[in-house]
Amino acid sequence: MIKNIYFFLLAILISAQGFSQVEEVNPPDYIKTVTFRSRTSSQGQLPIIRLGEAFHLEFDVLTTDEPDFYYTIEHYNYDWTKSNLVKMEYMRGFDNYRIVDYQNSFNAYQLYSHYDLQIPNQQTRALIKSGNYILSIYNEDQEVVFTRKFMIYKEQLGVGVALKRSRDVSYIDSKQSVDIVINSGALVLNNPKQTVKTLIIQNNNLKTAITDVKPQYTIGKELIFRYTKETSFWASNEFRFFETKDVRGANVGVQFIDLKDIYNSYLFADGPRYNQPYTYNPDINGNFQITAIDTDDADIEADYTNVHFKLRYPQLTDGSKVYVCGNFNNYTLEEQNLLAFNTEGRQYEGTIKLKQGFYNYKYVVVDAKGNLDEGRISGDYWQTENNYKVLVYYRDLGARFDQLIGFGEATSVDISN
Template sequence: MTSQFKYFIVLVFISFLGNAQVEEINPPNYIKTISFKGSTTESQLPILKLGEPLLLEFDALLGNEPDFYYVIEHYNYDWTPSNLVKSEYLSGFDNQRIQDYKNSFNTYQIYSHYILQIPNQQTRGLLVTGNYLISIFNDDDQLVFSRKFMIYEDRVSVGVSVKRSRDVKSIDQKQSVDIVINNSNFNFNNPLENVKSLIVQNNNLNTAISNVKPQYTLGNQLVYKYTTETSFWGGNEYLYFENKDVRAANVGVQFIDLKDIYHNYLFINTPRANQIYTYNPDINGNFVITAVDSEDVSIEADYTMIHFALEHPELTNGESIYVYGNYNNYALEPDNQLLYNAETRLYETAFRLKQGFYNYKYVVVDKNGVLNEGAISGNYYQTENNYKVLVYYRDLGARYDRLIGLGEASSVDISN
């Protein structure tokens, strides 16, 4: 189909959404290792300064070099479509084919590695701040996957500090985020209504806190010091494994086997919810692709079947157990759901991952779809978590929400 028709499909899709919040679409099984970041950060949730390059990479495990196309849309703070037309937020053109790709070399699993950098020759840059969604389509105009990202400008300074919970009932399990927005060089009109904030823990939008209004103003400062509204469950340090050498068991890998591809069997994990907190350095759910004896890990790192096993009593009230991390964008999909094996008395699952160092955790979803991240790993105030605070502002008569500030803090500096 023509590129004009593809663009028409996207416009119809956006119009259909109306005022509905857009959600990220997770990829099918043949799309793996989506790496989405800026030029200076390894985060899988790009929060970029206006003008900073954007880099999206992924693998297609098909072996036939399929074509993919990208479309970029601008959104409001609440992820409803903004009123801007494309020329107002994008310089150049999107809806272009991703031309930069290369095929795997000397691997059991054949794949093609795709690289999209913005700006490029067709898409020269993004013009305004705010929320964005990039959607990847195949040659049949089918939406393959989509990812959210944000563009900000430094108009206000955002002070962030992490405290122990002020609620004595959860003082040992939760972390509270205090915020001070200094707008001495920026004039707010009606800040209680026009300023909006988003608090993100470990780059996971699924657990982010939004729609928290400033508690009070103090001169040129907006202050947030709530008891419960800005508090997160502390969670626990992520589990991890590394399989940079597919021919030998490495960190977290108990033993290996070679079938059609290499199979890595991780050590059996046990629940940590009722144990004493133990410091265990992690990378807050992220992953890094690594492979020994490789000059270009993007095409020389192989795919292995990773076998997860959790020692846990069988759940009988409709709950489900998943293993997730930044490697799959914290998705809850059939692929990463663990099923109970009555013979081994273990919850088990297996899926393909590219060689590397991975953080992961086990989470429980109840029969109503409510996520409980700490049911298996526990919640501890001592856990080292990363927090980002994004500040949005829409002036009187404006047609979109600007992202005017970004603050960041780690709970390694937590205080009472």
């Protein structure tokens, strides 16, 4: 009897631990263009923010009733389990306030309201601890509308990042490897193989990040990571892109435009690139930027267009699905960006409503078992220019939360053997 009770309690504990690792809640279809911005960049970006730096979360609501939204901010550990800190330990001020800064669209076919939450503000005066955070947006019924992860770092050590071709000769033409050197300087890292954790991110995509790689060895104050397989990524290909800053005329990547209830932008049909030689084509590594010509404030004057994607690719009959994604939709793979095969046109097609701007995107395949293959359509080439970010977390012996104490960044434009 006691043994059965023990296993029952153990099962509850394991279940609770599993549910505590949170995933982001994606916004409903009437909320678009969820964007983090800082003073250093106007692009939609992965929010990795220096401690004390201000940032904005902005989004559009494609309704006419100006709904009320509220926000909360929670602190999390490295593995996205809730930390043991209470709010007063990581926040000066309070959250759970209404977002009061919003404006209605002007001179646009698609009516919307643009919301802008700045942190810090009069209520939430400062976030004072480094680490992982989740920002949750609620409606007036206290229902979660969407959530976004962001990270705040306090630079306490140096993080060197270098890009190499794969050391595994089987993948030397298709993978890139990330070498890391962490220099602790004056900071004493106790038992670093247990207390130091790393996160390696390619092109601002948290969903494909490599986690918890341990240092191979230590030389003085330096922790060295020079793995053959553990820190390697598929190199993929340069992102495809299009621009809709002028809704009355075709721009880069747009074949023609049609005005119905709103503007419709029809992109040129794309084809597979896995069987073609690599060609360098500058991109912004999956990001996007809202821009519109002849406007004073693109936040409220840029219009929305239905962007029509076409991919000339044979129909997949093994249960695999084709998606179009990028930072514009947080690399999410869901019904809104799933492409359907048109048997008459012999191509995959899909339509996404997007605000005027410049967008990077890629086509990816998810097989019947849920495995992601980013290179099946685009190919993988070691020469591809990718952005890599490395975050270093530390929890000292006896500490109650994971600090984010280092941040390094590099691009594979300088990749070497």
